[in-house]
Amino acid sequence: MTYPHIPVLLDVCVDLLGRGVEEARARDIAPVIIDFTLGMGGHSEGILRAYDDVHVIGIDRDPAAIDIATTRLDPFGSRFEAVCTSDDDIAQVLDQRGNPPISGVLFDLGVSSLQLDDDARGFSYSRDTPLDMRMNPTEGISAAHVLATYSEEDLARIISTYGEERYARKIARAIVADREHTPWTTTQQLADLIGRVVPDPKNQRKRSHPAKRTFQALRIEVNDELGNITRALPVALSALHLGGVAVVESYQSGEDTIVKRIFRQGTTVQAPPDLPVVPDHLKPWLEEIVRGAYKAPQEEIDQNPRAASVRLRAVRKIGVDPA
Numbered sequence: 534m535t536y537p538h539i540p541v542l543l544d545v546c547v548d549l550l551g552r553g554v555e556e557a558r559a560r561d562i563a564p565v566i567i568d569f570t571l572g573m574g575g576h577s578e579g580i581l582r583a584y585d586d587v588h589v590i591g592i593d594r595d596p597a598a599i600d601i602a603t604t605r606l607d608p609f610g611s612r613f614e615a616v617c618t619s620d621d622d623i624a625q626v627l628d629q630r631g632n633p634p635i636s637g638v639l640f641d642l643g644v645s646s647l648q649l650d651d652d653a654r655g656f657s658y659s660r661d662t663p664l665d666m667r668m669n670p671t672e673g674i675s676a677a678h679v680l681a682t683y684s685e686e687d688l689a690r691i692i693s694t695y696g697e698e699r700y701a702r703k704i705a706r707a708i709v710a711d712r713e714h715t716p717w718t719t720t721q722q723l724a725d726l727i728g729r730v731v732p733d734p735k736n737q738r739k740r741s742h743p744a745k746r747t748f749q750a751l752r753i754e755v756n757d758e759l760g761n762i763t764r765a766l767p768v769a770l771s772a773l774h775l776g777g778v779a780v781v782e783s784y785q786s787g788e789d790t791i792v793k794r795i796f797r798q799g800t801t802v803q804a805p806p807d808l809p810v811v812p813d814h815l816k817p818w819l820e821e822i823v824r825g826a827y828k829a830p831q832e833e834i835d836q837n838p839r840a841a842s843v844r845l846r847a848v849r850k851i852g853v854d855p856a
Contacts, residue, residue, distance in 0.1 A: 539837040540575035542845055547579045549780050549847045553637035554584050556776025566637040569620050572645040574602030581609045591615045594669040620765035634774035643784040658744040661721035666755045676751045680717040685709045696750030700731050704747055759787055766795050773850040780847045789844045796848050818852035
């Protein structure tokens with residue numbers, strides 16, 4: 534079976550996580566890496582092929598992704614295990630496994646190609662599909678529920694904050710007005726409404742689908758994506774052994790802002806500047822191993838357009854976290 538999805542910055546992620554693997558070997562620790570966004574298993578496969586002594590725990594809330602990745606990674610036997618759960622359940626996942634020291638964690642945030650290409654999931658504005666957008670179709674609220682029940686004020690806030698849509702207020706007003714006489718059921722309904730509300734850009738060369746930002750905002754709200762990374766990343770960092778590595782790939786500014794803030798809390802001195810001696814619990818316990826945000830080279834973007842918006846950040850654990 535072939536897997537058309539190309540993992541973003543695969544070689545970069547594998548190389549960075551390898552630093553944690555080498556540190557584990559030096560400390561006589563069995564290397565364990567957690568792939569928090571398993572998807573179809575592309576990154577996990579790259580890790581397992583590169584390091585023959587690594588055990589990978591793959592986490593995904595999407596049962597379809599779990600099935601595909603499990604089949605794909607079956608040749609690696611007991612070196613791989615998949616867990617169908619949300620990122621922020623990581624504390625329970627580790628506790629059930631005796632809290633092993635972790636050599637590396639990988640987050641490849643956002644929606645997967647598997648979900649975008651599945652008409653039944655409602656992530657795409659390019660096809661007429663049910664307005665769902667849940668990464669796990671068996672739990673949580675759908676996008677249709679959000680459109681049918683949220684106030685105009687809340688819809689505008691979500692579309693503005695999560696989608697960075699300048700016409701958020703106009704779109705929210707139109708959504709509320711339309712639902713008075715027509716229930717929200719399909720992606721085409723929403724895409725058509727947004728197309729009527731959002732004016733054409735003056736610079737046509739920069740034109741993208743007018744529904745793009747609103748669909749992104751709804752997806753983030755439905756799946757609590759920013760809440761998940763806010764809760765999961767600190768726990769993941771705490772689970773790293775000394776020298777362990779965290780790699781995060783973000784695709785929109787809200788995600789990247791959260792990651793940058795959490796990393797900065799660990800890489801900077803938390804003591805007042807006039808304190809003569811900095812106590813250990815206020816010293817940095819993380820260090821950047823990638824300066825700022827790494828962006829994909831044009832060559833990779835040409836081969837994999839999804840890489841165009843990626844911002845990769847990575848840190849290494851150098852001390853005991855204050856928590």
